[in-house]
Amino acid sequence: MNPPKIKRRVGKYEVGRTIGEGTFAKVKFARNSETGEPVALKILDKEKVLKHKMAEQIKREIATMKLIKHPNVVRLYEVMGSKTKIFIVLEFVTGGELFDKIAHHGRMREDEARRYFHQLVNAVDYCHSRGVYHRDLKPENLLLDTCGNLKVSDFGLSALSQQVRDDGLLHTACGTPNYVAPEVLNDRGYDGATADLWSCGVILFVLLAGYLPFDDSNLVNLYKKISGAEFTCPPWLSFAAMKLITRILDPNPMTKHRHESLCFYCMGNV
Template identity: 80%
Template sequence: MSSRSGSAGNSGNLGRTRVGKYELGRTLGEGTFAKVKFARNVETGENVAIKIIDKEKVMKHKMIAQIKREISTMKLVKHPNVNRMYEVMASKTKIYFVLEFVTGGELFDKISSKGRLKEDEARKYFQQLINAVDYCHSRGVYHRDLKPENLLLDANGVLKVSDFGLSALPQQVREDGLLHTTCGTPNYVAPEVINNKGYDGAKADLWSCGVILFVLMAGYLPFEDSNLVSLYKKIFKADFTCPPWFSTSAKKLIKRILDPNPSTRIMIAEVVENDWFKKGYKAPTFENADVSLDDIHAIFDESEDTRNLVVERREIIGPAAPVTMNAFELISTSQGLNLGTLFEKQMGLVNRKTRFTSKCNANEIISKIEAAAAPLGFDVKKNNYKMKLLGEKEGRKGHLAVATEVFQVAPSLYMVEVRKSGGDTLEFHKFYKTLTAGLKDIVWKTIDEEKEEEGSSNGNGGAAAVVSS
């Protein structure tokens, strides 16, 4: 996950985009209102992630207050287990959050690749999660969407809580002392949140932590059902069973956390004193630095003083060509800078983003993807070596949207990234499997894999050079 202009030899690139002192690189992820890009501070050489929000969409959906809350939240929270925000900027049309760039991938990926974690390893991550959540609560901040996908790992395996887009600050608490916004991911959400009768943000966050601990140790969700009503019934009753490999003390703690009655549910202070939790526990060390909110006030200054604004400018370099990846950039696309995960057979682990390699030229790759996507009911929009695919049918979470980009790895080798930019992850998984079936003739395979494919009757060898993230 590196800047597209990190190599001096990228003379074939269409151009580089600069925002203030940051040079923007490839897209790391995107949602309805925001896109996250890799970036490099040209003054210090430091790698960062920049979350870019469209001002017009924010204004249209009356989200200024929510965006202010998100920025204020991340400014308030400075903790070794929380993804850090360095600064905030704005142009006339966009808002930019400059964030800590975390290279170790999502905790979700670790569960996907291992199936489940050993109890000691799961406890280590759970301890760091509780440290972060407890600190956030002490600052009056409630996350409200805790799940493995929002838990990142740095290069040293340290957990970082990210994505405060759904967080709540004290001013959102009503006169009854409760929060009233239903949000979060159904499988991880507390029963009182679903009930929509008001809830304690701290207790709801702890419930989500309990679900995460279960998933880390079991490798699957405690509450799972394809029917949403049936899923909610299971959550309301806390209808789950711990697998036999859980220790007795771990089972007891999880059952106390996943108590459907928030008034009798264990508190974080009690969790920290629990014997199972305390095993090998290390308290975090950090400094309480002074926080300035001046940059937040500046970008929302109604006088629109242009001195507070940055300019996004594009430097044209040469004719359009796929972005070239140097060795470091290629390695950094894999989890934790680990080359071993880059070309493994991981078709079963496709999550929200995946990649494959091809020896076909870039134009042929783009044409093949377009030809394979159109019959599946997708509207295709091309922009040089990037494509946007939008599903015509509405799915469980709206229309499935997929973004693809072609990168040049060597003169005759290209890497294609395919990622979900909207819609349901499971639907993306099904789409990707169908798409790759139509791309078998362009996906690169080693000699050994070609031999394996020839000897296989099920013809799955075409997905040999695939990596998920």
Template identity: 75%
Template sequence: MAEAAAGRKTRVGPYELGKTIGEGSFAKVKLARHSRTGDVYAIKVLDRNHVLRHKMIEQIKREISTMKLIKHPNVVQLHEVMASKSKIYMVLEFVDGGELFDKIVNSGRLGEDEARRYFHQLINAVDYCHSRGVYHRDLKPENLLLDLNGSLKVSDFGLSAFSPQTKEDGLLHTACGTPNYVAPEVLADKGYDGMAADVWSCGIILFVLMAGYLPFDDANLMKLYTLICKANVSCPPWFSSGAKKLIKRILDPNPHTRITIAEMLEDEWFKKDYKPPHFEQGEGVSLDDVDAAFNDSEGTS
């Protein structure tokens, strides 16, 4: 798929690329408009040479294929994948309400009912993706977007884990993620269960939403790791007893005794005003574009 410069605008297939709205270590996210429909998308641009150099082709193909199959109202939708000689383009749903993180920065903290509503949506998304064998591993407020109706959308689901994943023991072995949100077992580097690690990160997010600050924080990384591994959570006085109890069960440093999502759905505090997600399962998703985007790069160095 060739890139064509139309005047000042760069085009990728039917999409006209606009300004950069996000940047990672080897990817940029650009705003894009479909030239025929006028619909707005976010296009993630990956550097193909970087992908090849780090032998990430199979990994990324698998992640992207999984992402295409994930259709959930609280997960940013991947529409299609294209490629040029030097780039891989992932066309994503554009979510226009900003980051949940900005809401915390602007409000200081959220009320318990509002925090719980976002937490419900987060857990629904995480639970669904886990059922598809996808673990996020970098859950934090910056990866939680809001649409204009105030619905939460998890971004980068399954696309944050680019390195070789499960080893022979069935555990993940890559310490990734933002330190403050990372589970103790991830830091211990002895292998970890992606489900339990994601649940821990969700607990940190819930705490931050209601407190307006992090439960474990220190400028010194080693001190921060010690705080996380001890997991002595001190909840502020305005947390209800139900919220405190649930947060303590989520921020359990032992992943084997940590609350699971199934158990969370039975928790009294969590169950208040809970609405199970209603959505249609996607049918007939084509993965041809995923294969096509990578085919001419197979075997090249």
């Protein structure tokens, strides 16, 4: 008889199959041996992290996630380390990306999109109340649990309020071009909360339309469209949805339309 296979352990976690892999990290399925709870174990190679000068970004991601405890944000349970590895223990979310749902099934009904959008706005508003700005909100970074609830993930590009300069603004341009607010592109500084709200507006458009409001293979043209908020709502959107999207995707961050429109939304008028 073959001896039973000994499972690899990291602390109290039994490590299983690989469920994701990136340049700097592997994500493995693991189980808490004390409670039986499934978790996602993100394993980073210290040598690679240092070589690619990612240490500060990883530290920021960990510091950010420690601040956030919200039902619509992927939970960080603990961080461990060995001589060569960093282990980040995260909530195991099984429903895939919101992006996949749109890619496979196309645009959503308005009531379904509203539910996801409401959860997204609640999570983002909570993050902002804790001084955390995500800065890379997009459907690929929104996961779904078994009950279909949304979970914001990937705080690798997030900023903390301590990074705000004396002018009260953030100055690092980052994020995914199609979802980035115009003020992030103009390189004069931006408010992290208002920039995140723009990304939420783009996500809402994608949920309801099934395609991006701003898209061009030429980056210069894409940035021009974003800066001028050059987009057209599809004819199947309700008047209320069109009005909401138009108010959020206001290229002038100073007019406060983005914030006001969400207040109307949360009061149930949309």
